[in-house]
Amino acid sequence: MKPVSSIPPDGLIAVVKEDCPTCRLVEPVLQQIGSTKRGIVVYTQDDPTFPCDVPQVIDDRTLNTSFDLEIETVPTLIRHENGQEAERVVGWNRADWQRVTAVADLGEELPAHQPGCGSRSIEPDATYKLRARFGDTGIRARRIQVDQFEDEIETCFDRGWSDGLPVVPPTPERILRMLEGTSRAPDEIVGQVPPDLAPCTIERVAINAVMAGCLPEYMPVVLAALEAALEPNFTLHGILCSTCFTAPLIIVNGPITEKIGMNSSLNALGQGNRANATIGRALNLIVRNVGGGRPGEIDRSTFGAPSKYTFCFAEDESDPEWQPLSVARGVTSGANAVTLFQGEGVQGILDQRSRTPRELTRSLAAGLLAVCHPHICEWAHAVLVISPEHYSIFRAAGWDRDRITDALLEATTRNGEDVVQGAGGIAEGVPKNRAGEMVPKFPPNGLLLVRAGGQAGLYSAILAGWPGGRAYKESHPITREIIE
Amino acid sequence: MNVESTVLHDPTSEFAPVNQPRRRPPTSLKGKIVALQDIGKLRSDEFLDYIEEDLNRRGIKTLRTAKPTNAKRAPVEILQKIEKEADVVVQALAD
Numbered sequence: 001m002k003p004v005s006s007i008p009p010d011g012l013i014a015v016v017k018e019d020c021p022t023c024r025l026v027e028p029v030l031q032q033i034g035s036t037k038r039g040i041v042v043y044t045q046d047d048p049t050f051p052c053d054v055p056q057v058i059d060d061r062t063l064n065t066s067f068d069l070e071i072e073t074v075p076t077l078i079r080h081e082n083g084q085e086a087e088r089v090v091g092w093n094r095a096d097w098q099r100v101t102a103v104a105d106l107g108e109e110l111p112a113h114q115p116g117c118g119s120r121s122i123e124p125d126a127t128y129k130l131r132a133r134f135g136d137t138g139i140r141a142r143r144i145q146v147d148q149f150e151d152e153i154e155t156c157f158d159r160g161w162s163d164g165l166p167v168v169p170p171t172p173e174r175i176l177r178m179l180e181g182t183s184r185a186p187d188e189i190v191g192q193v194p195p196d197l198a199p200c201t202i203e204r205v206a207i208n209a210v211m212a213g214c215l216p217e218y219m220p221v222v223l224a225a226l227e228a229a230l231e232p233n234f235t236l237h238g239i240l241c242s243t244c245f246t247a248p249l250i251i252v253n254g255p256i257t258e259k260i261g262m263n264s265s266l267n268a269l270g271q272g273n274r275a276n277a278t279i280g281r282a283l284n285l286i287v288r289n290v291g292g293g294r295p296g297e298i299d300r301s302t303f304g305a306p307s308k309y310t311f312c313f314a315e316d317e318s319d320p321e322w323q324p325l326s327v328a329r330g331v332t333s334g335a336n337a338v339t340l341f342q343g344e345g346v347q348g349i350l351d352q353r354s355r356t357p358r359e360l361t362r363s364l365a366a367g368l369l370a371v372c373h374p375h376i377c378e379w380a381h382a383v384l385v386i387s388p389e390h391y392s393i394f395r396a397a398g399w400d401r402d403r404i405t406d407a408l409l410e411a412t413t414r415n416g417e418d419v420v421q422g423a424g425g426i427a428e429g430v431p432k433n434r435a436g437e438m439v440p441k442f443p444p445n446g447l448l449l450v451r452a453g454g455q456a457g458l459y460s461a462i463l464a465g466w467p468g469g470r471a472y473k474e475s476h477p478i479t480r481e482i483i484e
Numbered sequence: 485m486n487v488e489s490t491v492l493h494d495p496t497s498e499f500a501p502v503n504q505p506r507r508r509p510p511t512s513l514k515g516k517i518v519a520l521q522d523i524g525k526l527r528s529d530e531f532l533d534y535i536e537e538d539l540n541r542r543g544i545k546t547l548r549t550a551k552p553t554n555a556k557r558a559p560v561e562i563l564q565k566i567e568k569e570a571d572v573v574v575q576a577l578a579d
Contacts, residue, residue: 132491142494152490161495170493198497207495289495 007065009083012040012101015066016075018050020117022092023075027051029097029107036103045074045120066121067130073116077101091116125177132172139175140187141207156211161289163281163309167211178206181216182223190223191230193291194237195298200226200290205282208289212282212310217260218275220484221338222282225250225312228340228480229283235475238468239342240293245305246466248287249343250280250312251383251450253326254336256482257314264314266454269346269385269461280310305345316388316451323401325450329479336482341383341448342466342475351390352458357397357407360390364460365411369441371464375419375429377439381446381465381477384408387453390460401449408449412441443472510572513544519570521558522550528576535574 007013014030016023027050033040034054041056045066048059060066069078077089079100089096093113098106121130131137146155152169156162168174179186179202186203193200202223209222229236229248239246252262263273271277287293295304317324326337349367354360364384372380386394386404394404416437421429430439446469453461468475510516520536522528528550536546547570551558566573 139493142498144492144494146490146492148489150490152492155492169490170495172491172493175493193497196497196499198499200497204495204497207493211495285495290497292497292499 007043007069008041008080010080012038013043013069013078013080014040014075015043015045015060015069015071015078015119016051017045017117017120018047020074022114022116023051025110025114026075026092026097026107029092029110030054032106033101033103036101038101040101062133063121063126063130064134066119067134071119072122074119075116076119125173128173128176131176137172137176138186139172139203140201141175141203160294161211161285163285163288165309167285168213170207170210174210175203175206178210178214178216178219179203181206181209181214181219184223190226193226193230193286194293195240196290196292198290198292200286204290205286208285209278209282211289212285213274213278214282215260215274215278218279218282220336220482221250221252221256221260221275221279224336224338224480224482225279225283225340226286228338228478229287231478231480233474233476234340234342234478235468236287236291238475239466240287240291241298241300242466242468243300243302244466244468245301245303245307245344246342246468247305247307247311247344248280248283249307249341249383249463250283251325251339251341252279252312252314252337252482253317253324253331253339254334254482256336256484257317262314264316264452268313268316268452268454269311276312276314277310280307280312283312284308284310307343307345311343311345313452316453319391319395319451321395321400322391322451325448326479326481328401328449329477331479331481336484337479338482339448339477339479341381341463341477342469343383343463344465345463347462347464349460349462350458351460354393357394357399357404360393361404361407361411364390365408367460367462368408368412368447369414371441371462372467373428375421375423375426376467377414377419377430377441378443378446379467379470381442381448381469381472383448383450383463383465385450385452385461385463387457387460388451388455389458391451405447405449409440409442409447412447414439414441443469443476445476446472448477513539513542513572516571517545517547517569519547519549519566519573521562521566521573521575522548523575523577524551524554525577532574532576535576 030051031053042054043058043060043065044050073090079087087100094107146152153166156167184202188202189199260275262275327333331337351363354363371382416434416439419429420432420435520532539546549562
């Protein structure tokens with residue numbers, strides 16, 4: 001126990017709160033000790049008039065002393081000697097209180113013992129606030145003092161820390177709380193974030209996760225997403241500085257999705273779920289703030305896309321017959337994983353008339369041909385998000401992931417003469433020398449299937465990829481296990 | 485009285501200084517429009533008249549704007565007007 005300078009170096013101290021039945025029980029005991037020559041200093045956490053008729057009652061509603069004394073339970077009785085704690089009693093125990101106070105008949109009318117209540121200084125969130133206010137936070141990032149009359153959210157805007165929406169001000173207590181979401185050391189460097197290739201520590205991730213609105217339990221997913229995004233073959237710098245619409249899309253698999261309340265169902269690709277919304281936003285804020293990737297500067301996207309704010313969702317793994325995306329990409333079944341995809345927004349496909357897998361395959365393939373341009377092939381990857389109603393058509397016929405994928409790849413392979421430059425009067429297309437070939441629409445492993453969406457709706461959704469994917473050996477989606 | 489301020493921690497790589505650097509003044513006023521902002525103190529206008537006369541004599545265009553009072557910040561409309569219509573601004577202090 002560290003010595004505490006602001007409290008009496010010698011003598012008896014009690015810490016109480018009026019809200020605690022045991023503290024109220026010992027009020028006459030405190031009065032009795034207070035009337036002795038030795039006396040007692042009582043720190044009160046909630047009501048400065050409690051306990052009454054005790055000579056030395058000190059208002060500790062700020063919880064400064066309770067924090068310094070590391071009080072976990074009230075009442076706590078402490079005896080100090082030469083500036084050091086000599087004895088401590090937690091709750092009411094007559095024999096112990098009599099021994100520590102050396103008052104032989106203390107509390108004879110009270111029960112022999114009664115447990116105390118939790119100290120206000122250890123209430124949820126109080127720990128972080130008190131550590132920020134009175135302790136050493138250990139946070140290394142630069143401190144910025146905001147004047148009492150300034151609005152912290154406007155300060156964040158003014159300093160260029162925002163993606164255009166308000167951010168949660170990164171106060172020390174919020175950062176400390178966020179760091180509880182990971183066992184990794186705050187000063188561990190996760191990687192170098194492009195475009196500035198700035199080293200990014202766990203602490204810096206936590207700061208941006210705070211600003212994005214994350215809960216601490218999202219941290220393992222945010223960290224896995226960042227690590228996947230920083231793998232060289234994700235080519236984060238490329239998608240950032242590209243004139244295309246591309247952003248890092250995050251697809252999450254495994255039991256953690258349920259644990260942190262992610263949405264894979266109704267409106268899974270939309271708004272309204274905190275985990276979906278803020279995990280994706282945290283990654284984009286890290287790219288902006290740590291990496292220095294800001295629109296109009298290194299981000300040269302012609303149009304941008306809403307996905308540049310955030311795009312993260314969970315796969316629906318409720319059907320045991322469906323192989324999750326992460327498993328298809330090599331992660332052990334039951335493990336948590338993120339898949340990072342260089343993607344745009346959502347292009348819906350509406351098909352309410354197909355009743356057989358072959359009909360539906362042709363229909364979905366027709367939609368997939370629009371990725372990039374109907375005549376551009378092997379340039380971009382795509383994610384096809386299959387809704388429950390569309391999936392039920394495949395499932396009823398016994399089609400699994402591999403069979404659906406193979407059928408879609410076959411159905412999207414084009415006669416070269418139909419997609420070469422100039423075909424059909426369209427200048428865009430594959431080189432003319434491919435007219436005699438069958439040309440696949442997607443690069444190898446370039447079509448990813450995911451299940452998500454609400455129960456009703458004979459729709460599926462295409463998430464088009466980045467044309468930079470044509471260099472598929474150097475730029476492709478990345479799947480990475482989440483380490484909790 | 486205990487005046488509390490909020491502490492934030494920098495989310496950036498800290499490659500840039502904590503205070504944003506001031507924009508460099510132009511090397512020449514040729515072809516620029518200079519906003520002359522009266523901050524609302526006594527005789528600001530006299531001072532600005534003098535500056536305007538001097539600038540105009542040198543062929544430099546000016547734009548006159550005025551805060552309603554020196555006791556408050558400039559209204560957003562005036563700041564937007566200066567930002568949109570001028571290249572440089574002189575805020576006159578007088579008395």
